[in-house]
Structures are given as C-alpha cells and as structure tokens.
Amino acid sequence: MNRSLRLLPLVVLSTLLSVSTSIAAEPSRLSEYEVLRSFPPGRLASLSSGDKPDAKGFTGGNRANGFWIEVGPQRGSCRGVIAAVVAGDLALADDCWRGIEVAFAHQRADGGFDAIVKPNGSTSRDGPAAVETAYFFLQELGRAILVIRQSPYENHFHDRLVALHPKLRRAADFLLAGYDTIIPKVGHTVNRVIIAAKAFGLCGLVLDDSRMIEKSRKLIQHALTLRDKEGVFIERGGRDSSYNVVSILFGQVLALHLPLPAFEAALPAAVAWQVTRILPSGEVDPRGNTRTGVGLEPDPFTGKPKTVNYTEVAMALTLYGTLHGDKAVLAAADRVSAYRQENGK
Numbered sequence: 001m002n003r004s005l006r007l008l009p010l011v012v013l014s015t016l017l018s019v020s021t022s023i024a025a026e027p028s029r030l031s032e033y034e035v036l037r038s039f040p041p042g043r044l045a046s047l048s049s050g051d052k053p054d055a056k057g058f059t060g061g062n063r064a065n066g067f068w069i070e071v072g073p074q075r076g077s078c079r080g081v082i083a084a085v086v087a088g089d090l091a092l093a094d095d096c097w098r099g100i101e102v103a104f105a106h107q108r109a110d111g112g113f114d115a116i117v118k119p120n121g122s123t124s125r126d127g128p129a130a131v132e133t134a135y136f137f138l139q140e141l142g143r144a145i146l147v148i149r150q151s152p153y154e155n156h157f158h159d160r161l162v163a164l165h166p167k168l169r170r171a172a173d174f175l176l177a178g179y180d181t182i183i184p185k186v187g188h189t190v191n192r193v194i195i196a197a198k199a200f201g202l203c204g205l206v207l208d209d210s211r212m213i214e215k216s217r218k219l220i221q222h223a224l225t226l227r228d229k230e231g232v233f234i235e236r237g238g239r240d241s242s243y244n245v246v247s248i249l250f251g252q253v254l255a256l257h258l259p260l261p262a263f264e265a266a267l268p269a270a271v272a273w274q275v276t277r278i279l280p281s282g283e284v285d286p287r288g289n290t291r292t293g294v295g296l297e298p299d300p301f302t303g304k305p306k307t308v309n310y311t312e313v314a315m316a317l318t319l320y321g322t323l324h325g326d327k328a329v330l331a332a333a334d335r336v337s338a339y340r341q342e343n344g345k
Helices: 010-025 031-036 043-047 060-065 072-087 089-105 127-150 154-177 179-186 190-207 212-222 242-259 261-276 312-322 329-344
Strands: none
Touching: 010 329, 031 072, 031 127, 031 242, 031 312, 043 072, 043 312, 043 329, 072 089, 072 127, 089 154, 127 154, 127 179, 127 190, 154 179, 154 190, 154 212, 179 190, 179 212, 179 242, 179 329, 190 212, 190 242, 212 242, 212 261, 242 261, 242 312, 261 312, 261 329, 312 329
16 A cells, blocks of 8 residues: 555545545446437437528528528527437538538627528617527537537548637627626526526537636526426426426536536426426427417517427437436437427427
C-alpha cells in the first residue's frame, strides 16, 4: 500500500476506497448517438420522415408556406441530419444539411436571422421574438453537431463544421445578448424555457462556452419551478398532453449531453402522467389541455388550431423508455407510433 495511504485514519481510508470502488463501478453514460441507434427498428426514420428539406432547402413552416418566414422552422433539417447520421445514410445527411446552409444564408450581421411577417400577423424580426426563433433553430443545430461528433462520420462533415463555427459563434452571442428577454416572454410556457436551455447548453458544449452552459442550467432551474404538485409541467397555468411531453423530450435530450440531476429526477412523475394520457388505441387524450387539441390556440404559421404533436410524443416516450428500460413507457410509445402512422399524424 502507498505510504501516504497507510498514514490515513482507517475510517477515512475505508471511505476513500468505497468512493473509488463506487466511481469505478458506475456505468458510463451512453451517448445520444448510441441511444438513438438502439431505438426499435424503423422508429427514428419514421419520426424524421417529414424533416427532409424541399427543393428550396426549407423545412417546417417555411416549407409549408413555400417561402422564408423565419429561422425556427429550419430546425427540421437538423433533425433530418441526425436521423440520417444515425442510419449511416450520408447522402441523405448531405441532403438535409442544405436546410442548415439556407438558414445561415439568412443570418444578419448581429448574429440573428432575417424574418418576415407570419400568417398570423406577428413577426420574429426584432426583440424577444428574434431571440426566440433563433434558439428554436440553434437547440437542434447544437444537437446535430454533437451527435455528428459522437458518430463515426465527423470527418465527413469536418470542413462544413469548421466553416460553420464563426457563424454559430455570432448566433450564440446573439442569444447571450438576448438572454434577459427569455423568461419575460415565455416564462408561462415551460416547454419554451427548456428549449432555450437546450440551445444554450448544447451550443455551449459545441463552442466550449461556459457562459452559455451556466445560462442553460439557470433556465432549467426556472423550468423546474413550473410544475404542479404532481410533477406535471404546466403550460399557461395548466396541463397539456402535448406540451408536457415537449418539456420531457427537450430536457431529456439536453441531459444526455449535459448532466442535470435535478431535472432527471423530475422526469418520472411527468412521464407517469403522460402515459395516463395515451389511450389503448394510441391516441393522445387532449381533454383538459390548456393549449393543444381543444381549439384554444391557433398555429402561427397555418392559422389552424394547434393539435397534439404525435411525433414528439412518440419520440419522447421512446427515448425515455429506451434509456430507462421501462417496458410500460415503451409500450405506450409503440401505441402512439402505430396510431401516428395509421392516421397520418
């Protein structure tokens, strides 16, 4: 035994050895790339089937309208890249990357992005709304870059990632400058607080920026105050079976890259309630929702009432069930996935 260890009191030595053994025995955390590869066959490809950019490089609301509106909807192209990388389909990944290039073609000198008036009459051109649409895009871009780094294909993207770095740096600085606008604007919608946290955290990891990671943790701390007594994430003062799962999904993904013990400890209660909203048919019960599925809130891009996002419900439950080996949650995810495909959701 080392002489310095022999001089330690027996109780202290015993404690040190116990801690050392515990650390050595603790399994390493799986990377998101590894977790996504362990999804049920075909699940990720199905959930990302709508994320390929159109001929103009548009996804989401930009694609639906046929012209550039703002940067947030371009996050779909990032999801497309992730799914393609996980599948090892580099041709598809390159095709989806076009949406990222189109997004940065609209970047302004201040690091934000061009925007026009949305169909509902609002715009994300300036102020807190410009920060919001930027973090909606950047949270998925940061994730895509990290998954690429975890995959065997980083060299394939190397030159593009190098060229992207200064643009991402400017966009991150734009977010940092607008941080104080986030809670006043979206504090009543916890899912958006978590989406902002994901943007700061994941882009902070990409850029090795401790300031962004600190902001991410602060936003997560605030999000944890926005739950009811049973641990369900609240939206506009109540429960919503679509937005509760958005909070679960985006927070889970962030925690895969940036450990968040308090948030991870909060997930079982939120997930347990979510599973009670999955009907035997796989339909997500919207009754009592504060925002979706009950005709209370119009979509800003289409004007139609917001509905339950079945893709995000299936993704969140599949991710949680896979990470925790939870058969009940995986069974609920299977039902939602089948209902989504059968009903074109």
